[in-house]
Amino acid sequence: MNLRDILQRNMDLRPWAEGERVPWDDEAFSARVLEEHLTQENDAASRPAAKIKKHVDWMHRQILRGKPGRILDLGSGPGLYTTRLAKLGHTCTGIDCAPASIDYAVENAPEGCSYQLADIRSAEYGSDYDLVIFIFGAFNLFRPEHVRLILKKALAALKPGGTLLLEISSLDAVDQIGNQPAMWYSAQTGLFSDKPHLCLMETFWDEEQTVATERFFIVDTETGEVTRHAASTQGYDEDQVESLLRETGYGEIDSYPSLTGKPESAGDDFLVVTAKKSA
Template sequence: MNVMQLIKRVETPEPWSEGEKIPWNDPGFSERMLEHHLTQEHDLASRKFEIIDRHVDWIHNKLEGKPSRILDLACGPGLYSSRLTRLGHSCRGIDFGPASIRYAREQALKEGLEVDYVLEDIRTADYEDEYDLVLFIYGEFNVFKPADIRRVLRKAYDSLREGGVFIAEPNRYETVKREGTAPAVWYSSQGGLFSPKPHLCLMENFWDQERDVATTRYFIVDAETSNVTLHASSMVAYTRENLEQILRGVGFKDIVFHESLSGGEKDLDENLEVIEARK
C-alpha cells in the first residue's frame, strides 16, 4: 500500500473487512508484543505482577484451594497459568502468539513446572475436557465475530466437567463504544510495536451503531520508504443482558457479574468486567 492508496481508502470500513485483529501471530510482532506483556511500566498487554498475584489468589479461593484442572484461553506468556500451577493446579494454556508460547514454555522448564502450553488459535484448537475451570480474561472476549465467540464458548462449555466454572473478562459496553467513537490520532516512533523501524502510526476509529461494533484502523507508514501497512481490529460491545443471553444460549447457568478478578472494588479496571458461570 502507498500513500495515495491511503488517501483513497474506503471512508468507513465494514467491521472485520480489513482484518480481524492486530497480527498477534506474526513472529516479529509477537516478539515485540512479548516485551509489553512482561514490562512492569504499564498494563497495556498484561497486568503488573502484583495485580496478577491478587487475581490468582481470588481464583485459587474460588476453587476452594483444591488442586484443579484449568484451561487458560488466550494465555499469553503464561502469567496466570504459571502461578496457578505453583499452587498445585494442572494447567493448559492456549495462545497463537509464538513468542508468548515460547517464553511460557521456557519459564515452565526453568522452574520445573508441568504446564501444557499450546500454540494454536482458540477457535480451532482441541481443548480436551474435564476441566474444573476455564479462564478467558483481559478483554479477548470482544475481539471475535459473534459466530466465532459462540463457537469458543460452546467449546469451553463442552470442555468443563459438570459443575465446572467459567470465568471471562470482557470489555464493558461503554469501553468499546468509547473506542469506536474516539477521534483519529497519530504518533511517530523510532521503533515500536507495529514496526522495529522508524515509522508513523495513523489510527482512526469507527462505531457501527446497528451492530454495536468498534473498528480501529492502524496505518503504519515506513519513514524511509513511505510504504504503508494496514492493520485493522474490530470489537463487539456487549451489554450485561447480551452477555447473559449468549452464555445461557450455550448452556451456562448460575451467571454472576463481578467488578474485578479480585472479586470486588479492589483492582477495579473501569474498562473490564468479570463474568462467572457454571456448567
C-alpha cells in the same frame, strides 16, 4: 500499499471489513507484544505482577475453593496467570496463537503447566477442566459467531459442574475505543514495526452492532511503503452476555465487580462473569 491508498481509504469502515485483528500470530509482532506483556510500566497487554497475583489468589480461593484443579487459559499470552496458578498446585494448560508468548511461557513453565501454540477457534482444548478462563477482554476480540464457537468448545472441555470465568470489556470501554479521535505518531521502533515509521490511527463506532473498529496505517519512513492493520472489538451489555451463555448451554450465571471480587481502580472497565456446566 502506498500513500495514495491512504487518500483513497474507505471512510465508512464496517466491523471486521479490513481484517480480523492485529497480527497476534506473526513472529515479529508477537516478539514486540511480548515486551508489552512483561513490562511493569503499563497494563496495555497484561497487568503488572502485583495485580495478577491478586486475581490468581481470588480464582484459587473463590472459584476453586483452594482445591487443586485442572485449568484451561484461552489466550494465555506468556502464561502470567497459569504460572502462578500452577505454583498453587493446579494443573494448567494455556493456548495462545502468539509464538513469542508461547515460547516464553514454555521456557518459564513450572511443573504442572503446558502450552499449545494454536488459534482458540480451531484448537483442541482437551477435557475434564474444573475451570476455563477467558480474561482481559480477549472475548471482545472475536466476532459473535466465533465467540459462540469458543463458548461451546469450552463447555465441552469442562467437567460436569466446572466453571467458565469470563472477563469482558464493558460496553462503555468499547464505546470509548470506537470514539477516540484520529491520531498519529512517529517512532524509531514500535508495536507495528522494528523500523522508523509513522503510525496513523483512526477509529469507527458502529452504534447498531456496538462494535469499535481501529485502523492503523504504518508508513515506513525510508521507503514510503504502507502497511494496513485493522481490528474490531465487540461490545456487550450484561444481558447480551447472559443470553450468549444460556444459548450456548451454560447455567448458574453470576457476576463480580472484578477478578478480585471487589471493585477495582478506575480505568479497569470489565464485566466479570462466571457460568457453570450442569453437574
